[in-house]
Amino acid sequence: METRGVRIGLGVWTLGVVAFLWLPLVVIAIYAFNSSQIQSWPISGWTLHWFRVAWSSPDVRSALWLSIQVGLLATGIAVLLGSMAAFGVHRFSFFGRESVSLLLLLPIALPGIITGLALQQAFTFANQQASWLPGLPFSMLTIVIGHATFCVVVVYNNVLARLRRTSGSLVEASMDLGADGWQTFRFVTWPAISTALVGGALLAFALSFDEVIVTTFTAGAQNTLPIFILNNINRGSQLPVINVVAFVVIVFTVLPVWASVRLTHTSGLSRRN
Amino acid sequence: MAVDAAPGAGSSRGARLRVSATFWRRPRLRLASLVGPPVGAYGLVYLGSLVVLLISGFWAVDAFTSQTVHVWNLDNYRTIFSTSDPTYWRIIGRTVLIAVAVTVADAVLAFPLAYYMARVATPRVRALLIVAVLLPLWSSYLVRIYSWRTILSTSGALNWAFNGLGLPDQHLSGTVWAMWLVFTYIWLPFMVLPVFAAIERVPDSYLEASGDLGARGGRTFRSVMLPLALPGVVAGSIFTFSLTLGDFITPALVGGGPGTSMIGSTVEANVGLNVPLAAALTAVPVLIMAAYLTIAKRLGAFEAL
Numbered sequence: 001m002e003t004r005g006v007r008i009g010l011g012v013w014t015l016g017v018v019a020f021l022w023l024p025l026v027v028i029a030i031y032a033f034n035s036s037q038i039q040s041w042p043i044s045g046w047t048l049h050w051f052r053v054a055w056s057s058p059d060v061r062s063a064l065w066l067s068i069q070v071g072l073l074a075t076g077i078a079v080l081l082g083s084m085a086a087f088g089v090h091r092f093s094f095f096g097r098e099s100v101s102l103l104l105l106l107p108i109a110l111p112g113i114i115t116g117l118a119l120q121q122a123f124t125f126a127n128q129q130a131s132w133l134p135g136l137p138f139s140m141l142t143i144v145i146g147h148a149t150f151c152v153v154v155v156y157n158n159v160l161a162r163l164r165r166t167s168g169s170l171v172e173a174s175m176d177l178g179a180d181g182w183q184t185f186r187f188v189t190w191p192a193i194s195t196a197l198v199g200g201a202l203l204a205f206a207l208s209f210d211e212v213i214v215t216t217f218t219a220g221a222q223n224t225l226p227i228f229i230l231n232n233i234n235r236g237s238q239l240p241v242i243n244v245v246a247f248v249v250i251v252f253t254v255l256p257v258w259a260s261v262r263l264t265h266t267s268g269l270s271r272r273n
Numbered sequence: 274m275a276v277d278a279a280p281g282a283g284s285s286r287g288a289r290l291r292v293s294a295t296f297w298r299r300p301r302l303r304l305a306s307l308v309g310p311p312v313g314a315y316g317l318v319y320l321g322s323l324v325v326l327l328i329s330g331f332w333a334v335d336a337f338t339s340q341t342v343h344v345w346n347l348d349n350y351r352t353i354f355s356t357s358d359p360t361y362w363r364i365i366g367r368t369v370l371i372a373v374a375v376t377v378a379d380a381v382l383a384f385p386l387a388y389y390m391a392r393v394a395t396p397r398v399r400a401l402l403i404v405a406v407l408l409p410l411w412s413s414y415l416v417r418i419y420s421w422r423t424i425l426s427t428s429g430a431l432n433w434a435f436n437g438l439g440l441p442d443q444h445l446s447g448t449v450w451a452m453w454l455v456f457t458y459i460w461l462p463f464m465v466l467p468v469f470a471a472i473e474r475v476p477d478s479y480l481e482a483s484g485d486l487g488a489r490g491g492r493t494f495r496s497v498m499l500p501l502a503l504p505g506v507v508a509g510s511i512f513t514f515s516l517t518l519g520d521f522i523t524p525a526l527v528g529g530g531p532g533t534s535m536i537g538s539t540v541e542a543n544v545g546l547n548v549p550l551a552a553a554l555t556a557v558p559v560l561i562m563a564a565y566l567t568i569a570k571r572l573g574a575f576e577a578l
């Protein structure tokens with residue numbers, strides 16, 4: 001239905017929008033190698049100096065280490081809870097089944113500030129008012145809980161989508177041939193879902209690694225890398241280090257996502273066939 | 274089966290089989306052990322927190338210590354929806370206006386791109402374009418906003434480009450326009466993907482039928498393609514709208530000038546001073562989104578997600 005002119009027009013538009021999407025990523029990647037301490041475009045020369053400065057900064061190192069720890073722990077919780085929920089929702093029909101998806105989706109459907117403030121208030125309430133609740137001082141643990149709430153849905157969606165595409169008769173065949181539950185899981189179910197699970201875990205890690213809104217509300221005195229960026233953004237002398245940290249955050253989030261896309265071959269949003 | 278196996282090897286397999294069999298015979302038990310922990314954790318931690326947040330909106334604050342005091346009252350809501358002082362009304366109105374403007378801009382930018390991806394590009398190019406849209410979506414949100422802050426700054430890349438074209442310097446940083454631009458940028462992939470999915474689902478035969486009935490390209494687009502793709506646009510708008518309503522990082526990094534307060538940044542500013550007021554204010558985006566989702570559902574957006 002499209003004429004040649006329309007096709008060319010659409011192609012040019014597409015190129016323009018994709019360039020718009022990638023422009024800020026390219027700009028920050030170039031700034032990370034800026035030889036001047038002054039942030040002006042175009043950069044005056046190339047250097048790796050700021051990578052050394054950032055690496056030798058104890059603040060940056062502790063923030064990086066905390067971000068990695070939080071990302072791994074939140075991903076672990078997300079993999080466990082997300083895949084359990086996916087298996088339950090896929091295998092059984094029960095009262096409130098539709099609500100499970102909605103419940104898990106809420107933390108990313110509602111603005112992050114609501115999740116963040118709600119968790120902060122709940123932790124404060126548990127610490128100060130409710131002596132019958134276990135106290136939970138603001139620490140790495142509270143950051144992990146905050147991240148896990150919005151990471152679970154990513155793993156859940158990935159695993160559930162894969163389970164729905166996998167034929168149930170494979171499991172029945174395995175049982176008919178005398179395999180027990182564990183063998184069926186190990187040799188039939190696991191090979192079918194493993195890439196979806198790993199893909200979901202990579203996305204969850206990327207989501208956790210750069211999260212800033214919920215983290216500002218659930219962190220104590222600790223800094224994750226994004227919080228480090230946010231705290232230092234108004235200090236001119238720190239900008240070269242921030243550029244390096246920003247570049248590292250991009251690499252740490254883009255690589256897992258790229259790997260995840262390769263593993264799962266999905267467009268990220270569910271598509272019905 | 275394993276009856277004749279050596280006793281040592283058989284007992285662990287036997288135990289495993291007994292556990293398997295127990296779970297197999299009691300599907301309710303399997304269901305409870307699978308769905309129980311995640312739903313229980315969410316019910317306790319997440320829903321519990323939301324309830325605490327909702328309740329805090331009805332508490333007050335000690336004027337001297339900024340500590341929350343548990344006195345039930347409606348003062349926070351009276352302050353926000355005041356008939357005499359329009360401060361909060363202005364903030365809410367500004368936020369909704371920006372959210373609408375961002376949604377419209379994203380729809381305009383995304384539609385031709387999604388159309389090209391779904392109906393013009395070869396499978397190879399389509400796969401490439403999907404990755405090109407997905408990677409920015411998932412890569413650091415804070416870093417991309419920070420990058421715009423450097424691009425829009427006085428000695429940034431935008432002024433360099435403007436000067437190269439012989440145009441005068443722009444002073445967007447700190448304005449509502451900068452926030453509009455950056456919000457449009459940040460949420461654009463959330464619009465592209467559902468619109469792409471909706472356009473891709475339109476069967477070719479519908480378009481051929483329209484052509485056979487004598488409609489030209491433009492007419493087919495207006496009468497067949499657009500109505501069928503609309504649920505995708507509405508699905509995308511749920512994200513662009515909702516995310517703009519609650520965001521405070523964009524106002525903090527590229528806004529900040531006079532008349533740039535939004536709901537998110539006002540909540541954030543009140544967290545250290547008056548938590549009950551901040552909690553009451555978070556009810557506003559929730560109410561707006563509830564109304565929006567009701568309309569979106571009527572337009573069939575949930576089928577397009």
